[in-house]
Amino acid sequence: MPKNAKTAAPIPHIGSSDHLSVSLKSTTKTTNSEGRQVVATECYFSFKGLL
Numbered sequence: 001m002p003k004n005a006k007t008a009a010p011i012p013h014i015g016s017s018d019h020l021s022v023s024l025k026s027t028t029k030t031t032n033s034e035g036r037q038v039v040a041t042e043c044y045f046s047f048k049g050l051l
């Protein structure tokens with residue numbers, strides 16, 4: 001398998017995919033005192049060749 005293989009759902013293309021790379025990371029934490037699940041979604045934007 002390629003090193004850049006992703007198991008997450010495909011991400012819609014935003015503008016030019018050659019210069020803009022967007023990756024989503026979801027983490028589930030159960031640190032609430034009530035025992036509820038807190039889902040935090042982190043979004044990373046990586047600009048290639050633009051900076």
